[in-house]
Amino acid sequence: MSSKKILLIIPYFGPWPEYLNLYIQSCYYNKWLNILFLTDNEIPKKYPPNVKFVESSLKQISNLICEKLNILDYELPNSYKLCDFKPTYGLLFQEYIVEYDYWAYGDIDLIYGDLENKICNELQNNYDFISLRAEILSGSFCLIKNTLYNNHLFKKLVDFNELIISDQYEGIDETRHNSAIWNGLQKIQLPNSSFTYLITKENDELRIKASFKTHICENLDSRSYIIFENNQLYYQGQTLGYFHYVMNKRKVYFSYPKWENLPKKFYITDCGFYKCLGFAYFFGPIKKIFKISAHNLKKTLKYLVKNN
Secondary structure (H helix, E strand, O other), X not given: OOOXXXXXXXXXXXXXXXXXXXHHHHHOXXXXXXXXXXXXXXXXXXXXXXXXXXXXXXXXHHHHHHXXXXXXXXXXXXXXXXXXXXXXXXXXXXXXXXXXXXXXXXXXXXXXXXXXXXXXXXXXXXXXXEEOOOOOOXXXXXXXXXXXXXXXXXXXXXXXXXXXXXXXXXXXXOOOOOOOOOEOOEOOOOOOOOHXXXXXXXXXXOOOOEEEOOOEEOOOOOOOOEEEEOOEEXXXXXXXXXXXXXXXXXXXXXXXXXXXXXXXXXXXXXXEEEOOHHHHHHHHHHHHHHHHHHHHHHHHHHHHHHOO
């Protein structure tokens, strides 16, 4: 177990997603990780002691951006735009990270396994940036050593001042929407205005020490499944730090359970979460056909109403 103190910062505005409880429950098994929500939502009735909530608003965060980043009269157009600001969290929220060795940014459309085991070596060796993907900086979870240099590193991003005030999400925290695949730290064409490019360049030039290793799954196909057991996620004979269902949740047939507490063992398929794998394989395809058919019917009806 690492002795490092770590704070994951998650500003979240707008209604809670239906999978919030899944995320919160998996935090129970990762007590080494402190999670801070800045939110305007109602605080959940049940959550572990390593999760904390601070009341805030998009307006307050906008004011903080103006103050800390010296941007005049800026107002966040929406909560999703905050993803572009992830590299700045060490400066924006410096009052919260004073006592921490590392801070992190990340998402909540995921479920943790034994995440600490995947990054303990990097923590012990004082890496500056720890990504959970080999190709790019993982926007779903990225650790940054709490130093003045690292917290101000985003200022080296090319065109940062212009991109950060645009109304759309620019993908600054990852690849600037460039789909080029990275092979470890071997650079392929990525914009020098992306945080992945900057961190890799800084690492290559020995100004920081960065780790890029894949310990996650971000897309389950119809032939694969993940097992959660003994606080571990097992996938294709290996353990995962977490499953990020960012791609699967876009499918109309992917659904979430109403579990108050996570079962000791369960399965995740491309259709959702199940306590029994046999149940998943029997009812999953039926659910998939039904959901897709219902979705297509709804789209057809909308089209007919609109054009008649």
